Ligand SMILES: Nc1ncnc2c1ncn2[C@@H]1O[C@H](COP(=O)(O)OP(=O)(O)O)[C@@H](O)[C@H]1O
């Protein structure tokens with residue numbers, strides 16, 4: 001990753017993944033309008049905000065503006081208290097993605113991130129690789145059930161993430177993707193970090209189990225308790 005520093009903003013970027021962008025345009029790649037003008041927006045997904053999918057020269061990317069969730073998020077939508085550049089949301093997520101990639105966990109590659117400071121606060125964005133032809137577990141399970149082998153593989157992937165020491169503070173079924181080969185991908189590492197010990201690991205799994213139950217009640221996903229056991233079997237293998 002290279003870094004460009006200005007008075008009020010820092011941009012981290014991987015030049016090899018941004019071959020058709022020049023340095024003078026780097027600040028604009030975090031604006032959906034920039035891609036709109038180039039007719040390079042190929043889709044979008046809704047989470048906390050809108051994730052835009054954009055076409056780069058070699059791949060598609062997912063562009064996300066960091067937003068808060070929860071009640072506090074309704075008041076302060078996208079500003080975070082600034083301490084230092086290395087601790088901004090995007091810088092942190094880049095670090096976590098790099099650590100996970102090193103441990104061979106299936107996660108998107110980070111392409112670029114930025115933080116823009118305003119007074120005591122900052123706003124931040126990240127551009128990461130879009131996993132080609134992938135859907136999240138909610139989308140998939142609304143349509144049909146999944147084989148135990150897939151749940152087992154999801155358990156294996158979460159275990160790999162935990163062995164890398166990464167605490168996924170928002171491990172839910174919107175943040176697990178399957179591609180066309182049914183390969184498992186983990187996404188959305190905002191606020192996540194490498195953490196010592198293992199008391200938090202059970203917490204990640206409990207949150208994920210609650211997420212299955214929540215979507216079962218909300219969207220009638222095709223899921224049952226035995227599927228959870230298959231996932232745990234993979235995790236404990
Ligand atoms: N790298 C990616 N590849 C494919 N789809 C993605 C990727 N990142 C996000 N998405 C899609 O966008 C949705 C929202 O993105 P996410 O990173 O989870 O942000 P948030 O939950 O904070 O809104 C995801 O649930 C997923 O469907």
Ligand SMILES: [Mg+2]
Pocket residue numbers: 047174175188
């Ligand atoms: Mg998410």
